[in-house]
Amino acid sequence: MARTSIMQELFVRVAIFIVAAAPLLRVSEASKMCNGGRLTYYVQVEIGAPNLAAILPPINAPLSGSFGQATVFAFNVTDGKSATSKPLGFVRGFTVETNYISGADIRLVEVEFLEYDDGRCKGTLQYQGVVTSQDSQLAVVGGSGSFRGVRGNVVVTVVSSNGNFRTYFHDVTLLT
Template identity: 35%
Template sequence: MAAKNPSYYQTGPCQEVKQNEHFLHLFMDQHVQGTAGANQASIVKPTEFGDFGHTAVVDWSVRDGRAPNATIVARAQGTAILSDMSGQTWFMCYTMVFNDERFKGSSLQLLGTHVTAKDGQYAVVGGTGEFVGANGVVNVKIIEFLDTTTGVIRELNIRFSCPCPNQSPVTKMGPWGGNGGTSFDIPDLPRSIQSVTVRCGDVINSLAYSYVDKDGQKKNVGPWGGAGALSVTITLASSEIVKQVTGTTNIIGGDTVVTSLAFVTNVTMYGPFGKENGTPFSSQVPDKSSIVGFYARAGGSVNAFGVYVCPN
């Protein structure tokens, strides 16, 4: 039997996430310690095994072209460690921090090894800002030794993908009804509905429901509206989803209100609740999608009603 999850841990199923692919063509300048324009410094220089374990911190400039006057768009900041006893292979771990106007505030995390004076590859293992969740590869090519001792210019061809910013499959439909009452909505994007409570008489007086948000947390909202003669609670089964909501709206006492609601799931139909009096509406949810939440306008009764829709 699996152990109970601890209080600090939460989990839930994830939805398909769309990604953007990015390509960067850049040039990285290395100038060794003790030379003009030096942008690295040794912090550990062991002697027992030659240079094995030699460690340097780097702040290499990254430009948008090969020429010395090309614009510096980022800095490669991190460490280089001579990690094999033959004295040829360096382990590289650094963050490419962008400072140009387009990507300022974003960074890429790079990790890998290169053999002295040879081409190689680094892995893109993460990022921040516009590049959150980055994953890809950097092809590194030496294009110029500045001379035998002072530094190297490397060409970087970076290809990586990361989730589209603010990508969400959840969309709103509606609302149906009038402009009276107060607007009510939910604080987090929903993932599924668990239960719905409707209070009604001749009209829909109020609506309350529970849902699971995108982070897997159960939330309760409502009631939105006033008291009604009848209260009905629908509790959905674990595999039951809401496919459509139908209803009617009418002008009562000078205000447009929702007079009836019915909830159609993949199992059955609940309702209609209230009285089917007035202009009919239907959510018309696309195939392979379901209703995962509601929003409304309400005062003494429900003036308008809308739904959140998400692909199954």
């Protein structure tokens, strides 16, 4: 009888441990599924939509380009190219124009915050890097939720431009 009682107590302790650890296991599984993987989504942009901007004059007007114009932005993230496709979240952030040479291509330092939920992966990612008028690459500098502890990169490509509306494709590679 004593042996049965010890076995029952051991069984109860193991069951309590498993129940207590279950939330940690779910986070770990979600993190593994979303980290070390790839995300793709579209960002819907309306050019000229209300934003906050501050403009600093060029450092040396005859020689340097614009420097310091800052823009705060907020855009929707979708599953498909169409603005009416399934919403996955949003991006918020800011850019600061950093041109030095007058007449050169636009160069912006961008810091971006993505809140993402596709039903499988849910959390935030933070990006930063230089954005140009062509395709750009930004660094993934961290995340939360399913993306906790990630690093990686995102390649941003313009996929359509129609009047004041642009759609960008984000191809994100996540590393643990």
